[in-house]
Amino acid sequence: MKAMVLAAGRGERMGDLTAVRPKPLLDVAGVPLIEHHVRRLAACGITEVVINLSYRGTQIRDCLGDGRRFGLSIAYSEEGEPPLETGGGIVQALPLLGSEPFLLVNSDIYTEFDFATLIGHPELALVLVPNPPHNPKGDFGVDAAGRVGAAAPLSTYAGIAVFSSRLFAGLAPGRRALKPLLDAAIARRELAAVRFDGVWLDVGTPERLEDARRIARRK
Secondary structure, X not given: OEEEEEOOOOOHHHHHHHOOOOHHHOEEOOEEHHHHHHHHHHHOOOOEEEEEEOOOHHHHHHHHOOOHHHOOEEEEEEOOOOOOHHHHHHHHHHHHHOOOOEEEEEOOEEEOOOHHHHOOOOOOEEEEXXXXXXXXXXXXXXXXXXXXXXXXXXXXXXXXXXXOHHHHOOOOOOOOOOHHHHHHHHHOOXXXXXXXXXXXXXXXXXXXXXXXXXXHHOO
């Protein structure tokens, strides 16, 4: 199973912290956010990772290299600027990902989620977490069959998923949001829900970056 780590965003809400470096390279416990994910992916047996790049992407490439020092290989999907948004970035990276299901991870989260639980997952899936203060209304519900739905109560999408190329079949390259594609897949009852109640943070602001650092220092 391959993995894709989304790393093309600038992180404008981080202010001066991302003025000269991309958000995925902000450090938590002395390690860049994106490196936490790469190390955890390698630890659970992933050997091929695709990373999409846009804002100051050369810095990410220079930091991670070809992946050999982590025990895996890294391929890069260059988007240029502005980035293609999440859906468009995945579509562009599909030639590198292939036709089999792949694990998707947002680089700007901090989590203790065990990626190994998704290796060989029998269905396409979204990981859902309890709603954080910055997203109190949530994103998606779960139906009686354990599939992602629209009915309340809603939980928050964790930025971790199992997707495959069939979710994006027939789509031309270009800027494209992910949410409409997920809504269409949910309407087709194609996505299983995986609940996670452990450590998870969307590192979207300087304050939440400090929260992640405090959690990491306690480990």
